[in-house]
Amino acid sequence: MTCDLFLPQLTADNSYTFYCEEFGETFHSQQGAKTEAEHKFAAPTKLNIKAHQPVIRLLDICYGLGYNTAAALAQIWATNPHCFVEIVALESNLDVPKQAITDDLIACWQPQIQQILTPLANNFQVETGRCQASLIIGDARETIKLIPSNFTADAIFLDPFSPPKCPQLWTVEFIQLVASCLHAQGILATYSAAAAVRTALIAAGLHIGAITSMGRRSPSTIAARYELPPLSVIAQEHLLTRAAIPYRDPTLQDLSAVILLRRQQEQQISLLEPTARWHRRTSRKFKKNP
Ligand SMILES: C[S@@+](CC[C@H](N)C(=O)[O-])C[C@H]1O[C@@H](n2cnc3c(N)ncnc32)[C@H](O)[C@@H]1O
Numbered sequence: 001m002t003c004d005l006f007l008p009q010l011t012a013d014n015s016y017t018f019y020c021e022e023f024g025e026t027f028h029s030q031q032g033a034k035t036e037a038e039h040k041f042a043a044p045t046k047l048n049i050k051a052h053q054p055v056i057r058l059l060d061i062c063y064g065l066g067y068n069t070a071a072a073l074a075q076i077w078a079t080n081p082h083c084f085v086e087i088v089a090l091e092s093n094l095d096v097p098k099q100a101i102t103d104d105l106i107a108c109w110q111p112q113i114q115q116i117l118t119p120l121a122n123n124f125q126v127e128t129g130r131c132q133a134s135l136i137i138g139d140a141r142e143t144i145k146l147i148p149s150n151f152t153a154d155a156i157f158l159d160p161f162s163p164p165k166c167p168q169l170w171t172v173e174f175i176q177l178v179a180s181c182l183h184a185q186g187i188l189a190t191y192s193a194a195a196a197v198r199t200a201l202i203a204a205g206l207h208i209g210a211i212t213s214m215g216r217r218s219p220s221t222i223a224a225r226y227e228l229p230p231l232s233v234i235a236q237e238h239l240l241t242r243a244a245i246p247y248r249d250p251t252l253q254d255l256s257a258v259i260l261l262r263r264q265q266e267q268q269i270s271l272l273e274p275t276a277r278w279h280r281r282t283s284r285k286f287k288k289n290p
Contacts, residue, residue, distance in 0.1 A: 014110040044189040045048040045155035050081035059153040063089035065100035068111040068157040087111035087133035090140040097121035141252045152183040158190040171249040179204035188223040195244035243275040
C-alpha cells in the first residue's frame, strides 16, 4: 500500500509530520514529531553510549521523513563527532522522503544532518567521511532480504503505521527477518505497546522491555537478544489475553485484509481470556489497590 497524498501538519514541538489519507493516520505523534523520534527511537536504543564505538549500524524500517535517522545521527554525533554511522533505511514510497525535502520539513534538524537526508532522498545513497547510508525503496517484506548478512544493526527502528492499518509489518514472520538483522548487543525500538506486537517480538526470539515515553497512554517497547528488565505485572498479564495473538503472514505476501482476518479467526477460537474481560478485572483490582 502506498500513500498518495501527504498533508504537512504542525505538531506540538513545532516540527512537522505528514497526514496520510490512505492509512488515515499521521506519521508521528501530535505531541511532537521530532520529540517522538528522539524519545521513542534514538534514546531507547542507547545511541549516546554506543556512540563511543568507532562504527554504529542503524536499520531504519519505515524511513518516512527520515526523522528517526536524523534523531539517531544527532544523538551519536553529539556524543562522538568521529563515530562512523552506517545506515540502511527501508521505505515503500519514495514520495514521502522527497516531499519532506521539498516542503522543507527537515529544517528542524541541524544542517549537517540535512546534508545527509537530502541526498539520501534524491540519490538513495550517501557517502561522507563519517556516514554511509542507503535508502531502499519497496515493500519492506521484500527489501529487508536485500540487506547483506554481515550488516547487524546496533539499533533498529521499527516504525510502521499502526498494526490494524499496516499489519504486514507487525507479523511474526516479518519480525523474524527484522530480528535476524539485530546485533547481539543491539536494541530494537518501536512506539507500539500492542500485545500482539510484543508477542511477535518474543516469538522471534527477542526479550522485550518497556520504555515510558511521551505522547501515548502506554509505554513503548524495546527488544534485544539479551535480557531486559521485566514488564510490569499488568503488561505481562496483557500478553496472556486474546489481544496477544500475533499477526501472521506465512508467505510474507498477504494483503493486510487477509492478515487481519486470519488473526480475527484465530482469536475467535482461542481459549485465552478475552481482553475486555481482563480489562474489567484489572481495573476493578486497580481500584481496590491503586
Ligand atoms: C509511521 S510512518 C514512519 C515515519 C518515519 N519513521 C519518520 O520518521 O518520518 C510509516 C512509513 O511506512 C511506510 N510504509 C508503509 N508500508 C510500507 C511497507 N510495506 N514497506 C516499507 N515502508 C512502508 C509509509 O510510506 C510511511 O512512510
